[in-house]
Amino acid sequence: MKVALFSPMPPERSGIADYSALLLPALRARCEIVTVKRGRKKPPRGTDLCVYHIGNNPDAHGWIVEALRRTPGVVVLHDFVLHHLVAGLTIGRRDGHGYLDAMEREGGVVGRLLGHAVLDKRIPPLWENRPEDFHLAGEVLDLATGLIVHSRYVQDRVRAAGFDGPVWIVPHPAFPVPDLAAADVGGAPLFGTFGNINASKRVPQLLEAFARVRRQHEASGLLLVGATSPGFDLDRRLQRLGLDGAGLLREGYVDEHRLWELMIAADVHVSLRSPTMGETSGTAIRALSLGKPLIVSDVGWFSELPDDVALKVPVDDREVDTLTAALELLATRPDVRSAMGTAARDLAGREHDLDRVAELYVSSFEQAAGGGEVGDAVLHEVSEAAAAVGIAPGSDEAREIAASLAEVDLGG
Amino acid sequence: MRIAVVRPQVPFARGGAEIFSDALVDELRVRGHEADSVTVPFKWYPGARVLTQAFLWRLLDLTEADGKRIDMVVATKFPSYLVRHPEKRVWLVHQFRQAYELDRTDLGQFGESPADRAIRRQVQELDGVGLGEASRLFATSQNVAGRLERSTGLVAEVMPHPAQDLAYRNDGHGDFLLSVNRLDRAKRIDLLLEAAAVEPTLRVVVAGDGPDRARLEQLARDRGLAGRVRFAGRVPANELADLYATCFATFYAPVDEDFGLGPYESFLSGKPVITAIDAGGPLEVVHDGSTGRVVEPEAEPVAAAAVWLRDHPGEAAAYGHAGKAIAAEVTWDRAIGRLLS
DSSP, rough: EEEEEEEEOOSSHHHHHHHHHHHHHHHHTTSEEEEETOOOOOOOOTSSSEEEOOOOOOHHHHHHHHHHHHHEEEEEESSSSSHHHHHHHHHHGTTTHHHHHHHHHHHHHHHHHHHHHHHHHSOHHHHOGGGOOOOOOOHHHHHHHEESSSOHHHHHHHTTTTOOOEEEEEEEEOOOOOOOOOOOOOOEEEEEEOBBGGGGHHHHHHHHHHHHHHHHOOOOOEEEEEOOTTTOOOOHHHHHTTTOTTEEEOOOOHHHHHHHHHHHHOOOEEEOOOOOOOOOHHHHHHHHHOOEEEESSSSSSTSSSTTTTEEESSTTTTTHHHHHHHHHHHHOOHHHHHHHHHHHHHHHHHOOOHHHHHHHHHHHHHHHHHHHHHHHHHHHHHHHHHHHTTTOOSHHHHHHHHHHHHTTTTTO | OEEEEEEEEEEEEOHHHHHHHHHHHHHHHHOOOOOEEEEOOOOOTTHHHHHHHHHHHHOOOEETTTTTOOOOOEEEEGGGGGGTTTTTEEEEEOOOGGTTTTTTTTTHHHHOOOHHHHHHHHHHHHHHHHHOOOSSEEESSSHHHHHHHHHHOOOEEOOOOOOOOOHHHHHHHOOEEEEEEOOOOOGGGHHHHHHHHHHHHHOOEEEEOOHHHHHHHHHHTTTTOOEEEEEESSSSHHHHHHHHOOOSSEOOSSBBOOOOOOHHHHHHTTOOEETTTTBBBBTOOBBTTTTTTEEEEHHHHHHHHHHHHOOOOHHHHHHHHHHHHHTTTHHHHHHHHHHHO
């Protein structure tokens, strides 16, 4: 069976490129995989199944959406909210009408009017402040013959959006942990947050909570690693919060080697998010692989993490208080940190094991490519047998047989 | 209790799983239960037939029979465990191995077409449903339990099943090596024949029948083994007990076998077992230099192990004795107690 894989690949700098590169050898051990060159819109001859990795970045995924439009196939949906992608593929290409159509498709006339307001710059971009209200995943869902998602959260969202094809939940694979020493950056304990520094990573809330904790734990540190998003002024945020930045350790974009050293150095990983696009956090998966305790926002995929590996902070009026309590607990209880870390490593080895994930992937490929034909064959044979003994279509008996088939996912 | 022991039936074929299942019915009856065997013919080819045949079990209603409630069903192998029942116990002999560890081997069934790949996955999905419904899940060996957990995530309690009821005895150290097994490729009887070809003093009796018999008999002819290798076919119980009693050891080296009654029967006759390092379930009881010999799955090591046991009757007797102590621990009383609790 030949599978054509449409995905960003290294050296492109994208989390999904790293993800695909990590998985590819394990997939190839199980199935013939051809990676399609960036920009190509047709699968190679003899392809049995096309698989499209789709995330929210229009630069990385625009060509993949165009290929999907030509040849429907299985979509690996890395983000549920695709508003930013659609905006990039429409407004970003001077196709305002395309954006309006996408907004109307999802939000009716109101959606179209809001789209006009965005185009006229009367309101801030919706992909920045109301992405969850207008996911704009409709076209991709229409084109997908099946979906691979990373969480029950996204599964629920696509079902609510009307997708009725097969959905497979496949966890994010754990990263192999390099044999590196921890970076010497100080902080006892050291809290670390990794990835872009912006409001949706709840950095202001984290800064405030950390400042409170530091009053009791003067040696503690907060390590912020990652590029600061445009429009997010860290210094001004600190000033506005009345914080002096004591204990704050700052590193911008770092290479993979340095990232791991810093991650190893952190005693506690903080991975906050709101709003969520339905994504899985690659940095949180790395934390699990490293056996680090996690503090996460109680949203989306993050909510599905087992309670013994992550303290979950609801995004509500008491967010900073709850976050402070979580930081405080892990600052004062090394035994809890240790127990959570052990549970995290176990989880990574169990649920996120690379071979297990690859097996789940290939299972979904195989079901997607051949399942229809097999379902038809089963249905045909069962219906013929039923008809031969006088069971009429629509009768109670036929319904019972259909229900039994559905129960074991046979016969379409 | 009223208990239905369910299993698929391959017409005209009978092996360890069938013997086990029938014995379970008998032993339940001996203990005062109203037990019966329920079988449905099973054909696993071509194409999606394996799925439709499996689906038949889904349409059965075994909650009662003739107006009387059936308290429990006990299923033993694919696809019988797809039957629905509020008190379904599974004592797993094996899954549909072609969909798992035998896939993409000479013993596999499914090709590389999308349809074949999808059928294989659907068999795995069926296992998840059928076995996941069981109120208690047992596996006949650690090997079977391990495969189950790796493939479905389901955890089974390991519970070996006792050997068939024979007049086991040890009549001394005989002059032939015995194989008791169904004759199909996975049982690797050809390895034994090749060992006999390597070692011209080795005498062998092959008991059992199966689809590979003609090929094996031809192989024996090709290797000039006439007079030293005897194909006894399926033998009656008393003759089987005689063979066990009079051999010097048994050969039992299938490829990654689930459990294998062979070693237990051999041990109950006080005879050591020769097996291979990749034999699977038998390795849980056959230990090299303790209850038998564990060798590479090649003719020369098998021949050497056989000659060594034949020429060392003292050690062979000690190994057989040690094996008997292991086999004696596996009783129907204990097994049925756990199964029904």
